[in-house]
Amino acid sequence: MSGPFTVGEVIRQVLAKKKYQHLDPDLVAFIANSEIKKRASLEETVKATTNKLHQVGWAYFPQQPQYAAHMQELETLPADIHAAESRAFCSRLMQEHSSTRERLPILADFYRTLFEDIRPVNSILDLACGFNPLGLDWMALEKGASYSACDIFQDMTVFLQSFFGHFAIRGKAGTCNLLRQLPQEHAQVALLLKTLPCLEQADKDSARRILSGISADWLLVSFPVHSIGGKEKGMLAHYSQQFEGLTAELGWDHQKFLFASELVYRVKRK
Numbered sequence: 001m002s003g004p005f006t007v008g009e010v011i012r013q014v015l016a017k018k019k020y021q022h023l024d025p026d027l028v029a030f031i032a033n034s035e036i037k038k039r040a041s042l043e044e045t046v047k048a049t050t051n052k053l054h055q056v057g058w059a060y061f062p063q064q065p066q067y068a069a070h071m072q073e074l075e076t077l078p079a080d081i082h083a084a085e086s087r088a089f090c091s092r093l094m095q096e097h098s099s100t101r102e103r104l105p106i107l108a109d110f111y112r113t114l115f116e117d118i119r120p121v122n123s124i125l126d127l128a129c130g131f132n133p134l135g136l137d138w139m140a141l142e143k144g145a146s147y148s149a150c151d152i153f154q155d156m157t158v159f160l161q162s163f164f165g166h167f168a169i170r171g172k173a174g175t176c177n178l179l180r181q182l183p184q185e186h187a188q189v190a191l192l193l194k195t196l197p198c199l200e201q202a203d204k205d206s207a208r209r210i211l212s213g214i215s216a217d218w219l220l221v222s223f224p225v226h227s228i229g230g231k232e233k234g235m236l237a238h239y240s241q242q243f244e245g246l247t248a249e250l251g252w253d254h255q256k257f258l259f260a261s262e263l264v265y266r267v268k269r270k
């Protein structure tokens with residue numbers, strides 16, 4: 001039951017909070033619209049909305065990234081992304097987002113294995129990217145490849161755009177709410193890494209819609225093997241069953257790759 005307040009007030013109050021000011025307003029509206037149906041007061045609705053936003057976004061950051069300092073440091077780096085200082089910077093920053101931090105020990109093997117028989121890779125669409133674009137040098141894409149990335153934090157995507165600019169990568173970073181709209185562009189490879197379970201926390205029926213709406217020759221969809229807290233909890237069996245059920249329904253073939261921390265499905269669409 002909704003009380004005598006509007007969803008507009010909920011959205012305004014959430015976006016006025018420092019912690020949530022950079023979030024994609026469409027995602028805030030999406031979650032506020034869902035929470036308002038279940039809460040009786042403005043205060044409760046704002047609280048439930050921020051809790052959910054924390055769960056789907058902030059939970060992956062043990063500490064708030066210092067983008068201003070990162071931008072300054074970026075400017076002191078050589079323009080060569082392969083340089084040791086550039087790689088060290090990328091590795092250090094990837095530790096700030098729990099998802100890329102967990103992938104770091106397997107990063108080189110990850111892209112070597114998954115891209116091996118797709119190469120040359122000319123275009124990437126990185127959906128709900130987190131800090132994964134900072135792993136670009138480990139991907140060994142073709143010279144001049146394009147990279148399009150999106151996530152829900154505007155300050156993150158502004159930083160990623162500067163990262164692309166500094167290293168002269170044909171890249172584009174922007175905010176998105178995949179629960180409402182998918183980027184329309186086509187790519188050779190779309191990455192949807194460890195994201196479906198996160199999206200399902202806000203909309204439990206989103207997976208099928210999102211998967212079928214992506215325009216790419218190849219889809220790489222992955223799942224974490226452990227929860228953020230480190231527990232396994234039968235997650236692997238659950239995610240495999242769910243995803244394989246979906247690909248069967250959609251009539252898609254897939255290949256399955258199991259890394260120490262991540263289960264990846266590679267789907268050929270074309």
Ligand SMILES: C[S@@+](CC[C@H](N)C(=O)[O-])C[C@H]1O[C@@H](n2cnc3c(N)ncnc32)[C@H](O)[C@@H]1O
Nearest residue numbers: 056057099100128129130132177178179193194
């Ligand atoms: C588990 S992390 C994965 C990050 C990255 N794909 C990786 O594997 O390193 C989930 C990401 O989804 C983003 N996210 C959550 N809800 C989203 C939404 N509705 N639209 C787009 N991105 C979303 C979060 O901000 C977070 O960066």
